[in-house]
Amino acid sequence: MPYLSFALRNLKAKKGRSLGLAAAVAFAVMTVVTLAVTSSGLEESAAAIISIGKADFTIAQKGVSELLSSTIDTGERARIEATPGIQSAVGVLVETEKINAQNPVFIEIGISPNQLKQFGVTIVKGHVYSPTASHQCMLGWRAASNLGLHVGSSFRANGTVNTVTGIYSTGNSFGDDAAMFPLPAIQGYNRVPGIVTLVFVKVKPGYQVSKVEQSINHNMPELTTIRTASQFGRADRNLVYLRAAVTGSTILAVIIGAVIVGNTMLLSVFERTRELGLLRAVGWTRRRIVGLILIEAIALGLIGACIGIGLSFAVSTGLEHLPALTGILHTNFTPMAFWRALYTALGMTLIGSLYPALRAALLIPLRALSYE
Amino acid sequence: MSEATLGPSTSSLVAGQGAIEQAPVIELRDVVKRYRGGVLALDRLDLVIAKREFVAISGPSGCGKSTLLHLIAALDGPTSGTVLVNGHDLTKMHDLSYFRRRDVGLVFQLHNLLPRISVLANVEIVMYGTHLNNRARHQRAKELLEEVDLGGRGNRLPTQLSGGERQRVAIARALANEPGILLADEPTGNLDAESARRIMELFGRVRSDGVTVVMVTHDEALAALADRTDRIEAGRIVSSTRNHSG
Incomplete structure (x- = not known):
């Protein structure tokens, strides 16, 4: 034995x-x-939200209880954009809303139409909403499919009825299961004019991403950069x-x-x-x-x-x-x-x-x- | 149990099989063993046992026979004095496990077999930690069971054997690591005459194979079958009788 x-x-x-x-x-x-x-x-x-933008890194307010409570104002955005090495800095307002029982935390992204390309958005049907429209939106193809909506449909969100002008794809499941609105409109609905939640940054070729990150973290201590899921704790205390x-x-x-x-x-x-x-x-x-x-x-x-x-x-x-x-x-x-x-x-x-x-x-x- | 009940052939089974060598293999000098509570089990005891000798330790209950055996088996230590076995001073050894495994084989009155594993496994378990691999251990255990005439019963549980058979398994287990010394504590105490006869016969065969046998018994007739009988009373050896020439 x-x-x-x-x-x-x-x-x-x-x-x-x-x-x-x-x-x-x-x-x-x-x-x-x-x-x-x-x-x-x-x-x-949470990591999926920052990966929607296909950026080199994302900037959020440091030490907030949760990532979506982050607020970055226009002044801070201007300073980010002025940082050497920044190719693009796309500011988005991210909110969640209960649409129905199947979608209790539906993601709504406010973004200017002229920054959609930098954000990695491709229009697959219809067209982009106008920059200042107050009752227009686009749906990710997953969200449109799940909600049974299409171009021209009415979509109730933010307490108003919005016309779906287009269907988009981001190549990211969270992004494609969300809706996008003109930035001023969603800021208005949420009474946060000039405020964005996150800034998605792309670095110019020839610049080191880590160096640019260091520069932002040094110059704007109230903000923090996030590149990986493990760095999330810098912004999101709940995690x-x-x-x-x-x-x-x-x-x-x-x-x-x-x-x-x-x-x-x-x-x-x-x-x-x-x-x-x-x-x-x-x-x-x-x-x-x-x-x-x-x-x-x-x-x-x-x-x-x-x-x-x-x-x-x-x-x-x-x-x-x-x-x-x-x-x-x-x-x-x-x-x-x-x-x-x-x-x-x-x-x-x-x-x-x-x-x-x-x-x-x-x-x-x-x-x-x-x-x- | 008298010699007559064992049968007339018993003495010839164990006596005079091979000459006793004079080199001492067990030597106790001035050994005192006092238990907690002050009970004196051994009182300045001296004992020398030569290689290949078959020695019976006899005496009344409580005289210190088993204590003596436990000291030789390194299961207990003396209060004072020296215990030398195979040249090792047991009072100075730190790791006694190796000594117990290689130098001595132990047979208890109640055989102490593990009830939930097979007879074969009972013999094998004492060989863990030796140079033998699984297959070699298994093979050796089978051979040992054959030597004690239990070749066909290796797969049985100890509870499926008779008392005498269990005791023979215990002897096979004690011999598994080829010790030079076999120590038996009242090995026939719970057995009938026929089973006791077979155990004594087995000890005779073991001794003729060159193993020193020390058997504790309170049975004078059985003790007389050994080469020598040392009688203990009140913790001291009071007589040493050579039963037959070696």
């Missing part, structure tokens, strides 16, 4: 306990992974808090899980005192005894991680389809989610079984052999 089989036989011998323990690990993993994929989904959504909550809940899950695993493994060591004593008496080293307990724990952790990932997938899919969360909650199963499941499960089982393993290794063979 190979050592590994011998180490794992106790899991088979105590099926009920093993399953119970694996279930506890699985629930902890499920909680952690579901939170992580939800948070990752939010980050992805920072969310990440912290995910990390905190992971640590908490590991601690609670470790206590449960530790208790059960300790009970198992007590039950096997005579057996462990015998193994020590016939020459097993302490290290081999520790290995015996840890292998059992690792196996439980791996089983728990697999079940936990499955549960997390089921739960997050279910949450996405809850009427109250449809269109709001997007989960994103990345490889990182699987790693998180693995290290959470292994963390709690290894930490939890460390004390029982040491206790088993330190058993005095003679005393253990006479244990009743």
